[in-house]
Amino acid sequence: MHATRVVIQPDPSAAQAGTSPATPPMTQTAPSPAPLPGQGEVAFVPKAGGPPDTSNYMIAGYIVTFVVYLGYIALVLRRMARVRRTSA
């Protein structure tokens, strides 16, 4: 998945050409097209109002991952213990 880029500085060449956007730079957000050379970009910056609250999805994903990995480890250890017990 992409890290979304947020433009925080308008392109100076675009401003000279009269195409500078009317919105203030800090509130101008856009999914990144190919970055122009010299264009000021950062990968993440707080938007006005902040990003959406998607922490529940994040927590769900981490829980599912832990269950899958730890469940598999428990399964293999259980199988191993059973084989050792029967072969002892």
Next chain:
Amino acid sequence: MTSVSPVGTRPERVAAASPASPGFDWLLAVALVACAAAVARALFFTPADAMLGDVQKLFYLHVPAAIAGLYIGCPLLAILSIGYLWVKDERLDRLAEASAEVALVFMTVVLTTGPIWGRSSWGTWWVWDARLTSTLFLWFLVVSYLVLRGAIEQPEARARLSAVMGSLAALLVPFIHLTVYLFRSQHPSPIVIKPEALTQPSLPPEMASTFGLSAAAFVLLFFALLRLRFRYATVRDARIALEFG
């Protein structure tokens, strides 16, 4: 399972595969500590994405699982299967079996974290685009590989037939990687495994370092699980050889 491996599983391998303290594996312990550190760094010390929010942190689980399961596990399965067909060494067959099962676990993580992320960022759990569908197809292929192994009782035939099937599994991996270029896909293009990754990195340093740690930790976990699963297969086959040989 009532037959004995014709290639002969030596009983002394039971002892070789059994560590001094049963149930404890140093490599697995180190891998789990590394994964815990990577998760802690991702959750508490890495900034959230400005557009997607916290759900973007699934990146540190989803992509490492894809690297380990798809780009390491499946090619390893194919290489070991071809190796078995060539030299007929039972250890290669057991290692192929182990790599298939562990790769399946990692692909399961890919196929569960992906829809959760997609639900948040795309608004839907699943789309039948080429990347997702081909990954699901590979998952079913590995499942069928393991089902095939369980369905054949004669060990040599099981090893030979499953090796043929396993050697075909890796053919899908380059196709899956290229689907986002070949087809119009909702899934984003690769941002880590791409030719210009070093000259034009897509991640800022904070995210890149967390991703590097996470990828290393989960790849280590993959090999720790592979080793554990291989040990289990060795002990199991040796026990069968002792009982029926």
